[in-house]
Amino acid sequence: MSRYNPKETESKWQKAWETADCFLTQTDPERPKYYVLEMFPYPSGRIHMGHVRNYTIGDVIARFKRARGFNVLHPMGWDAFGLPAENAAAERDVHPADWTYSNIDAMRAQLKSMGLSIDWSREFATCHPGYYSHQQALFLDFMQSGLIERRESWVNWDPVDQTVLANEQVIDGKGWRSGADIERRRLSQWFFRITAFSDELLDGLDDLERWPEKVRLMQQNWIGRSEGARVFFDIEGREEPLEVFSTRPDTLYGATFGALSPHHPLAVELAERDPALKDFIAECDRLGTSEEAIEKAEKRGYDTGLRMRHPLVEGKTLPLYVANFILVEYGTGAIFGCPAHDQRDLDFARKYGLDVIPVVRPKDVPSAEWSIRNEAYTGDGVLCNSDFLNDLPVPDAKRKVIERLEAEGLGKGTVQFRLRDWGISRQRYWGCPIPVIHCPDCGPVPVAKEQLPIELPRDVSFDKPGNPLDHHPTWKHVNCPSCGGAAQRDTDTMDTFVDSSWYFARFCSPRAEDTPLERRDVDYWLPVDQYVGGIEHAILHLLYSRFFTRGLKKAGYLNVEEPFAGLFTQGMVCHETYRAQDGRWLSPEDVTRDSAGALVDSDGNPVSVGRVEKMSKSKRNTVDPAEIIDSYGADTARWFMLSDSPPDREMEWTDSGIEGAWRFTQRLWRLVRETAEDKLLPPAGLACPKSFGEKALGLRRQVHKTIQGMTEDIEAFHFNKAVARLYELTNTLSSATAARNEEGMAWALREGCESLVRLIAPMMPHLAEELWQALGHDNLLAVQDWPVADTSLVQDETVTIAVQVNGRLRAKLQQPRDSEESVLREAALGDETVQRYLEGKEPRKVVVVPNRIVNVVL
RNA sequence: GCGGACGUGGUGGAACAGGUAGACACACAGGACUUAAAAUCCUGAGGGCAUAGCCCGUGCGGGUUCGAGUCCCGCCGUCCGCACCA
Numbered sequence: 001m002s003r004y005n006p007k008e009t010e011s012k013w014q015k016a017w018e019t020a021d022c023f024l025t026q027t028d029p030e031r032p033k034y035y036v037l038e039m040f041p042y043p044s045g046r047i048h049m050g051h052v053r054n055y056t057i058g059d060v061i062a063r064f065k066r067a068r069g070f071n072v073l074h075p076m077g078w079d080a081f082g083l084p085a086e087n088a089a090a091e092r093d094v095h096p097a098d099w100t101y102s103n104i105d106a107m108r109a110q111l112k113s114m115g116l117s118i119d120w121s122r123e124f125a126t127c128h129p130g131y132y133s134h135q136q137a138l139f140l141d142f143m144q145s146g147l148i149e150r151r152e153s154w155v156n157w158d159p160v161d162q163t164v165l166a167n168e169q170v171i172d173g174k175g176w177r178s179g180a181d182i183e184r185r186r187l188s189q190w191f192f193r194i195t196a197f198s199d200e201l202l203d204g205l206d207d208l209e210r211w212p213e214k215v216r217l218m219q220q221n222w223i224g225r226s227e228g229a230r231v232f233f234d235i236e237g238r239e240e241p242l243e244v245f246s247t248r249p250d251t252l253y254g255a256t257f258g259a260l261s262p263h264h265p266l267a268v269e270l271a272e273r274d275p276a277l278k279d280f281i282a283e284c285d286r287l288g289t290s291e292e293a294i295e296k297a298e299k300r301g302y303d304t305g306l307r308m309r310h311p312l313v314e315g316k317t318l319p320l321y322v323a324n325f326i327l328v329e330y331g332t333g334a335i336f337g338c339p340a341h342d343q344r345d346l347d348f349a350r351k352y353g354l355d356v357i358p359v360v361r362p363k364d365v366p367s368a369e370w371s372i373r374n375e376a377y378t379g380d381g382v383l384c385n386s387d388f389l390n391d392l393p394v395p396d397a398k399r400k401v402i403e404r405l406e407a408e409g410l411g412k413g414t415v416q417f418r419l420r421d422w423g424i425s426r427q428r429y430w431g432c433p434i435p436v437i438h439c440p441d442c443g444p445v446p447v448a449k450e451q452l453p454i455e456l457p458r459d460v461s462f463d464k465p466g467n468p469l470d471h472h473p474t475w476k477h478v479n480c481p482s483c484g485g486a487a488q489r490d491t492d493t494m495d496t497f498v499d500s501s502w503y504f505a506r507f508c509s510p511r512a513e514d515t516p517l518e519r520r521d522v523d524y525w526l527p528v529d530q531y532v533g534g535i536e537h538a539i540l541h542l543l544y545s546r547f548f549t550r551g552l553k554k555a556g557y558l559n560v561e562e563p564f565a566g567l568f569t570q571g572m573v574c575h576e577t578y579r580a581q582d583g584r585w586l587s588p589e590d591v592t593r594d595s596a597g598a599l600v601d602s603d604g605n606p607v608s609v610g611r612v613e614k615m616s617k618s619k620r621n622t623v624d625p626a627e628i629i630d631s632y633g634a635d636t637a638r639w640f641m642l643s644d645s646p647p648d649r650e651m652e653w654t655d656s657g658i659e660g661a662w663r664f665t666q667r668l669w670r671l672v673r674e675t676a677e678d679k680l681l682p683p684a685g686l687a688c689p690k691s692f693g694e695k696a697l698g699l700r701r702q703v704h705k706t707i708q709g710m711t712e713d714i715e716a717f718h719f720n721k722a723v724a725r726l727y728e729l730t731n732t733l734s735s736a737t738a739a740r741n742e743e744g745m746a747w748a749l750r751e752g753c754e755s756l757v758r759l760i761a762p763m764m765p766h767l768a769e770e771l772w773q774a775l776g777h778d779n780l781l782a783v784q785d786w787p788v789a790d791t792s793l794v795q796d797e798t799v800t801i802a803v804q805v806n807g808r809l810r811a812k813l814q815q816p817r818d819s820e821e822s823v824l825r826e827a828a829l830g831d832e833t834v835q836r837y838l839e840g841k842e843p844r845k846v847v848v849v850p851n852r853i854v855n856v857v858l
Numbered sequence: 859g860c861g862g863a864c865g866u867g868g869u870g871g872a873a874c875a876g877g878u879a880g881a882c883a884c885a886c887a888g889g890a891c892u893u894a895a896a897a898u899c900c901u902g903a904g905g906g907c908a909u910a911g912c913c914c915g916u917g918c919g920g921g922u923u924c925g926a927g928u929c930c931c932g933c934c935g936u937c938c939g940c941a942c943c944a
Contacts, residue, residue, distance in 0.1 A: 003897095214862065218939060221861070226943080246944060259944090299942075325942040335944045343859085344942055418943055538939080644870045644883060650937095652870070656884055663897090664883090670898095724872070724882035731882090802878040807925045809878055847924050853877045857924045 004669040006633025010766040014115055022782045023117045025073050027508075027524045034070035035525050036062045037504055037564075039533030039541075040077045043125070044084065045103035047110045049573040049615055049653060050534065052625045056638045056763075057570055057647055057719070058532045059116045063762035064714050066117065067786035073525055075507040076111065076118045078104050080127035081431045081496045090462040096430045097458065100127055110626055114634045115765050117782065122510040126499035131506065132432040133453030134516035135498065139435055140446050141555040142192065149191045150444055153423055154263065154328070157185040162466035163427040184285045189425040190434060190492070194547045198223060198417045200561070201546055210530075210566035212648070215538045222539050224418025229402050230332065231411035233258060233308040236317065242266065242308055245331030245416055249405070250397035253386035254338040254359035256349060258308050258320040259301065263328035270304055270322075277302055277322060284324045299348045300324050311410040312387070323348065331416055339376065346376040359386045360394060422544065424495040429460055429468040431493030439480035439487040448481060454489070467491055500541055501548035504528050504563055515557075522558045531564040538569065568717055571650040575621040577610035585620040588655075612652050623653055635764035636661045642719040642763055664727070665767060668760070671734055672753050672771040678737075680746045684754075684776045692744035699736045699748045701793050702729060703755050708789040710759050723763070729756055750775070758787050803828045804855040805837045813854075821848040828854035 017023065038058035041051055062074040078100075085096035092099075104125060111118075124131050142148045156165040160178035164187065175182055194201070202223045205216045228247035235242055242258065260267045262281040271278040280302040301321035310316040318336070325344055326335060339349035340358040349356055360381040361370040367384045383389040388404070389397045405411035425434065433454045435447040447454060457475045460468040469475060470491040480487035502516070508525040509518035542564070549563040578586040580601055591607050594600045599607040615622045628637050640661035645651035675681060692700060706729045713722035733752050739745055754775055761768035761781050772781040796817060801824060803811040811833045815824060825848050828834055834856055845857040 214939085217862065221940060224940095224943065228944080244944085248944075323942095325944095327943065330943045337944085342944070344944075347942095416943080535938085646871080649864095649871095654870090654884080657870085660884060667898090720870090721872070721882085727882050800878075804877085804925070807877095807923095812878070845924060847877090849877055853925085855877080855924050 004666055004767070004770075006635060006665070006766070007630075009770050010113070010115060010633055010635070013766045013769045014112065016769070016780060017117070017782055020780055020783075022780060023074065023119050024121055025071065025119045027521050028071050029524055031071040032069070033073065033525055034065040034530075035073040035528045036065065036530045037073075037075065037507070037528045037532070039531075039537065040079050040500070040503060041107065042079045042082060042084075043100055043103040043107055045106050047107055047625050049623060049625055051111075052114065052637060053570055053573055053641050053647075053651070054532060054534070055111065055114060055116055056641045057568070057717075058530075059114075059118075059638075059765075060642065060714065060719065060762040061530055061532070062117050063765060063782070064786065066782075067758075067762070067784065069785065072117075073507065074116075074118050075122040075510070076116070076120065077123055077503055077507065077510075078107075078125040078127075079496065079500050079503075080104065080125040081132075081493075081499055083428065083430070085430045086428060086462060086468075095458070097127065100125070100430075110629075113626075113629050114638070117765070122507055124503075124506065124510050126432075126496075126503065127430070129453045129455050130511075130513075131503075132499070133455075134506070135432050135494070135502070136435040136447075136452050136454060137449055138502065138516055138552070138555070139494070140449060141557075142551050143446055145551065145554045147193050147196060147551050147554070149193055149421070150188060151191060152186045152188050153191070154184050155187050155189070155423075157183045157187070159183060160465060164425075181286075187425075189423045190436075190490075191421040191423050192498075192547065192551075194422045194543070195417060195419055197547055197550050198225070198419050200550060201419075201543065204546065204562060208562060208565075208567070211564075212567065212569055215535070215542065215567060215569060218538045219543055222419065222543065226416050226418075227413070228416060229398075229405060229411050229413050231311060231336065231405060232409075233311060233318075233336065235320065236307045236309065238306070242320070242334055243332045244334045244336050245414070246336060247416075248338065248341060248398075249401045249411070249413075250383065250386075250389065250394055251338040251341050251359050252310075252312060252336070252401060253383075253389065254340045254357045255310065255318060255336040256339060256355040256357060257318050257337040257345075257352075259323040259326050259335050259337055259348070260304075260320065261326040261328035261333040262322055262324060264322075264326075264333040266334075267304075267322045270306075274304075277304065280322065299344065299351065301348060301352060303352075311405070311408075319354070321348075321352075329420060330418065340372045341376050341378055343376040343378075346372070346374070350374075357385055359383055359389075363393075422495075422497075422547070424498055425490075425492040426495055427467040427470070427491075428493050429456065429462075431496060432499060433469070434490040434492055434494060436490040437478055437480060437487045438490060439483060439485060441485060442480055442482040442487075444490070445480055445482045445487070451481075469493070497540060497544050501544040502552065504531075504545070505549075505552065505558065517552070517557045519557070526558060527560050527562055527565045530566040530568065532568045532570060534572075535569040542567070568648070570647050571645065572614045573653055574612045574650050575615050575623060575653045576612050577619050577621045578607050579610060580607060581605055585618070587620045588623060614650070615653070628658060632658060632662050633665070633766070635767045636665045639665065639723070639764055643723045644720055646720050647717055664730075665764070667734075668730060668756075668764075669767060669771065671730065671737075672757060673774050675733075675737060675749055675753050676771075676774045676776070678740065678746075678749075680740055681750050682747050684750070686747065686750075689744045689747050692748060693739070693742035695736060695739045695742050696744040696748040699732060699745070699752055701796065702732050703748075703752045704789045704791075704793040707755060707759065707787050708791075708794050711786070711789070714762070719763075726756065726760060729759075755787050757781070758784065799851050801828070801851070802853045803831055803834060804853060805834060806858055807855060810834060810837065817851060819850070821850060824848050824850065824854050828856060 036058055038054050062072050066072045080100050085100050088094055088099045089096045158165050158175040158178050158180055160180040161175060165175055202225055205219055208216060226247050228245060229249035230243055230245050232241040232243055262284040271281055301323040304320050304322060306320040307317035308320050310318060337345035337348060339346040339356045341360055356372050358370055358372050360377060361367060361384050362381045383392050383397045389401060402413040433456060435454050437445050437447060439445055457472055460472055462468055476489040476491050478487055478489055505517050505522055505526060508521040512518045545563045550561055552558050578591045580586050586601055586607060590602050591599055599609060601607050613619055640658050706725050709725050710722050740749060757768050757771045769781050798814050799817050801813040801815050802809055803813060811831045813827050825846050843856045843858055847855040
């Protein structure tokens with residue numbers, strides 16, 4: 001028999017699906033819907049193995065749900081704005097739009113070769129005016145709803161590239177591209193007021209039951225709610241009191257100093273008259289904003305000479321410092337230091353010789369014996385040295401001190417969040433233009449919706465650093481919509497995370513022209529039932545989308561709070577790493593085995609094998625999906641992706657793994673084809689015979705157990721277990737052909753083969769289609785129903801009972817299912833081996849678990 | 859430092875709710891077919907021993923239980939996220 005030819009077969013069925021419009025979807029309130037979405041790709045030009053894993057998982061779910069009778073929405077699009085297109089433009093003199101669209105064409109073809117059941121009629125790219133014009137409209141709506149603000153903020157500024165950099169683009173205080181020292185600058189930027197929903201975004205996490213606990217936790221930490229108090233300290237010789245935030249107001253009596261962030265308004269003001277302070281602040285700025293820089297920095301302070309009055313201790317004053325470890329963005333940008341109960345404050349106090357007053361002691365240590373050395377005490381306890389708070393447990397003291405502060409107007413209990421507003425202005429060309437005009441007289445004026453879209457000009461130059469939009473000779477010069485005078489467009493574009501914050505909703509009505517979202521469509525499809533993507537987006541993308549959904553609701557576009565009812569985060573695709581003798585990374589393609597079985601490079605030099613790591617260009621341990629699909633076919637690649645490793649864990653791509661999957665593909669093809677060609681096989685659709693031989697019945701039992709098990713496994717995303725079941729069924733079917741003359745066996749074989757083919761269809765859709773046809777069907781398997789297990793066949797009639805003596809396995813018994821406990825007990829005690837252990841004595845105890853185990857205790 | 863996840867054969871991993879540890883696959887070994895190889899098929903396999911059987915075995919040490927990979931306590935290790943957030 002010839003071999004299976006995936007290349008021919010796969011494109012044949014892809015065309016058949018397309019011709020039959022199998023995967024086009026309509027809004028249909030009469031039918032139950034299921035919206036499955038994978039994170040859309042950035043159009044880099046080629047798919048990578050991470051995409052293959054992501055889209056395989058999504059496609060299995062989509063095909064499965066479709067077979068289960070759902071109206072399935074499974075769309076695809078392109079996260080098409082972003083810096084790489086501008087880099088390509090600067091390096092290769094190709095327009096970002098051309099570069100992007102040709103990449104999209106290439107990647108679409110690659111995705112299509114995977115045989116994904118996608119409704120391609122809904123495809124869009126975020127860089128198309130048909131998408132971003134609506135995003136501009138949403139910007140205006142959000143402005144109207146009070147969700148957008150313009151304000152100054154600190155940014156990482158690259159003086160060479162003349163642009164703002166994200167924190168992750170600053171490496172060791174230098175720009176990732178230019179290598180220039182990054183400055184901290186204050187810049188006017190647009191902010192989405194994500195903090196307006198801090199509480200909702202936090203509380204909403206509790207209801208996301210089908211999200212990984214891990215992601216919910218990460219978001220919870222990111223939002224970072226903490227309860228505490230704001231306390232006012234009067235400063236000697238000044239009108240305005242200083243406001244500080246603390247989560248430990250109970251330790252107020254232990255305060256021995258105050259500290260300001262170098263960017264606190266008061267610090268800035270003082271610096272104007274104090275050159276030494278100015279120098280100190282400048283030095284803090286030079287450290288940069290990268291986490292490592294902050295981490296390594298020693299705690300340092302500058303004594304302003306000012307004294308602040310302790311709000312509760314008459315006559316007591318504390319020195320006020322400017323300190324490099326105080327963040328201006330958090331709380332009020334100012335603290336009171338309590339060295340005894342905060343390690344940072346203790347380090348600071350020891351350095352500058354400040355007092356350390358313990359105010360919390362462990363309950364069983366008397367005040368007199370309690371002191372602080374080099375470790376701040378942050379544990380539980382009761383108050384001491386604290387006047388009216390003495391002997392109260394910490395939580396009570398917190399409550400009581402806040403009451404007192406509030407009563408005397410010295411402070412108040414508050415809730416503080418770590419979450420900050422989302423700055424979206426980017427000094428870039430290839431992004432969504434911000435629909436605002438800056439007028440010297442009227443300030444920032446929103447563009448009227450009728451004037452949208454504000455399209456990107458095509459004729460831009462990438463020759464000089466900075467923002468091409470800003471350099472464009474005419475684009476920005478417009479008249480003020482309000483007063484008609486000369487004004488300028490905002491030349492910033494939106495963070496590309498904005499584009500991906502609502503694309504899932506746009507897929508519901510991708511071609512709507514007058515509105516971003518058609519109410520009837522979003523009401524039917526949203527929320528996404530199952531979202532699938534990488535854990536790397538656990539915080540930003542998912543949090544932004546959750547914010548956007550609330551914003552869209554506020555603006556009246558939809559009626560859900562949460563965009564993604566279910567979230568699945570798949571693991572990374574990894575591969576061994578290889579190095580040449582000189583330390584260069586080697587690609588797997590360049591590594592072979594010599595005759596002795598040792599790994600060598602293309603010149604025959606020995607190769608050292610490194611750890612298994614995430615596929616990456618830098619380590620050169622990538623495998624190109626296009627090549628794999630070209631030589632083995634998409635089904636084999638998909639099958640291997642689903643085998644062995646649980647989908648939420650990392651998987652290792654290996655040659656032997658893909659070859660094993662390839663062998664199985666061939667084996668399955670051969671098995672079903674040979675069976676189908678066997679003259680004994682009854683035609684499709686023949687009624688079930690009345691009786692079956694023992695082997696045929698056994699086969700049928702396994703078939704129906706597999707159907708049931710598979711269904712549960714796919715629902716639970718246990719694809720690797722589902723694969724194992726299919727291997728088992730295939731093994732059984734292979735050996736069953738030997739008994740094909742047995743009563744009912746031919747019928748059972750057809751049932752088995754058809755079930756196998758139908759079960760395998762979500763994973764290997766092309767092969768399944770081919771075999772479905774070989775079994776005599778002339779309809780498309782892609783639109784057939786999922787098989788249903790016959791429950792009467794799912795349970796065996798006899799079960800194996802394990803017999804233990806003192807908890808150790810000594811024998812096994814075959815017994816009818818659901819045998820009485822007494823029967824099992826007698827059978828176990830009567831067993832020869834058990835008799836030997838009993839030595840004629842009575843057992844002390846016999847534990848019987850029906851259908852499972854009997855434990856005889858001596 | 860804080861938070862979280864995970865430790866099972868040579869490897870990836872199964873094991874429902876405390877009830878037969880190692881399903882399934884990869885790799886390996888032996889055999890069949892072949893002039894030979896590939897492909898395919900069959901067989902074997904956690905470790906040990908005095909091998910009809912017994913002992914040991916799920917990172918380590920304890921505990922609960924008739925029975926623990928699974929539950930509890932204490933360690934060790936690996937990975938991930940956050941991190942001067944007052």
